[in-house]
Amino acid sequence: MSDLFYNAVPNATRVAPPLPQPREYPQRKPAQVYLFGTCVLDLFYPEAGMDAIHLLEREGIRVEYPQGQSCCGQPAYTSGYTEQAREVARAQLALFAGDYPVVVPSGSCAGMIREHYADLFHDEPETLKQVQALAARTYELAEFLLHVCKVQLQDHGNPVKVALHTSCSARREMNTHVHGRALLSQLGNVERVEHDHESECCGFGGTFSVRMPDISGAMVADKTRALKDSGAHQVVSADCGCLMNINGALEKQREALRGQHLASFLWQRTGGGQ
Structure with a gap:
C-alpha cells in the first residue's frame, strides 16, 4: 500500500501480510x-x-x-x-x-x-x-x-521490454507475481524490467477508487510514473481491474505506454492466432 494511504488514513498500521502457503499440485494435467x-x-x-x-x-x-x-x-x-x-x-x-x-x-x-x-x-x-x-x-x-500444465513457452515475438504489474491482493494471496515472472522468463525475446512501486497498489482496489478518489488518483499517478521511468515498452498484468485503472490513467496523460493482460501477451508471443 502506498505511503499516501498511510499518511491520509489516521492510525493506519503497517502490518506485513502473511505469505501464501505452499500448495501441492497435481502430477498430471486434467482433461x-x-x-x-x-x-x-x-x-x-x-x-x-x-x-x-x-x-x-x-x-x-x-x-x-x-x-x-x-x-x-x-x-x-x-x-x-x-x-x-x-x-x-x-x-x-x-x-x-x-x-x-x-x-x-x-x-x-x-x-x-x-x-x-x-x-x-x-x-x-x-x-x-x-x-x-x-x-x-x-x-x-x-x-x-x-x-x-508445466508449460514450456517458445517466444516468436520481437525483442521487447515489459514491466509486470501484479495486483496487491493477488501478490499477497496467490503469489501471482512469482508465477508471472516465471512465465515471462521463458520468453527469450522478452526482458522484464523492474520498476519502483512494483509491490504497491495501483489505486484501483475495486470500490476503494470510488470511495477515496483523491487517494486513488495519487496512487495511480505514482504507479504510472514508475512504469514510464522503468523504460518498459509495455505493461503486462494478470488483473483486469488494475489494467483498466492503469491504462485509463496513461490514456488521460496522453502516453503511448499501455498494459495488456498476461494471457493475451503469452498467446500472441507464442504464435497464437498465426
Missing part, C-alpha cells in the same frame, strides 16, 4: 477445467478470456465456461456487504459444482474464492465443505500454466 472469467474481464477484456481459453486448449485441456457466472463477490465483501456477497458467492458455487479445477485469469478473484469464501460461509457447515473443496481446486491462470 477438463472450468474457466471463471470474472466480471471485469467479461465486460472490458473479453479477448483476454478467449486467449486464456486458447492457452489451456493448446495444452490439450477442454475448457467449460458456465454461462451463468458473474462476479466473485469481492466488491460487496470488501465494502462490508456480507449478506450480498454470500448470495453472489452461493450462485457461483452452484455453477462450478463439477469435480475439476477452476482456473481464474485474475489473482484477486482467485484469492477471493480461495481465501475468503470460507469466511463468508463459516456458519453454514454443509456449504463450508463445498467452499473448501472449491478453494482446493481453484487456481490463478499463471499458477495453473506453470505448476499444473
Whole structure:
C-alpha cells in the first residue's frame, strides 16, 4: 500500500501480510477445467478470456465456461456487504459444482474464492465443505500454466521490454507475481524490467477508487510514473481491474505506454492466432 494511504488514513498500521502457503499440485494435467472469467474481464477484456481459453486448449485441456457466472463477490465483501456477497458467492458455487479445477485469469478473484469464501460461509457447515473443496481446486491462470500444465513457452515475438504489474491482493494471496515472472522468463525475446512501486497498489482496489478518489488518483499517478521511468515498452498484468485503472490513467496523460493482460501477451508471443 502506498505511503499516501498511510499518511491520509489516521492510525493506519503497517502490518506485513502473511505469505501464501505452499500448495501441492497435481502430477498430471486434467482433461477438463472450468474457466471463471470474472466480471471485469467479461465486460472490458473479453479477448483476454478467449486467449486464456486458447492457452489451456493448446495444452490439450477442454475448457467449460458456465454461462451463468458473474462476479466473485469481492466488491460487496470488501465494502462490508456480507449478506450480498454470500448470495453472489452461493450462485457461483452452484455453477462450478463439477469435480475439476477452476482456473481464474485474475489473482484477486482467485484469492477471493480461495481465501475468503470460507469466511463468508463459516456458519453454514454443509456449504463450508463445498467452499473448501472449491478453494482446493481453484487456481490463478499463471499458477495453473506453470505448476499444473508445466508449460514450456517458445517466444516468436520481437525483442521487447515489459514491466509486470501484479495486483496487491493477488501478490499477497496467490503469489501471482512469482508465477508471472516465471512465465515471462521463458520468453527469450522478452526482458522484464523492474520498476519502483512494483509491490504497491495501483489505486484501483475495486470500490476503494470510488470511495477515496483523491487517494486513488495519487496512487495511480505514482504507479504510472514508475512504469514510464522503468523504460518498459509495455505493461503486462494478470488483473483486469488494475489494467483498466492503469491504462485509463496513461490514456488521460496522453502516453503511448499501455498494459495488456498476461494471457493475451503469452498467446500472441507464442504464435497464437498465426
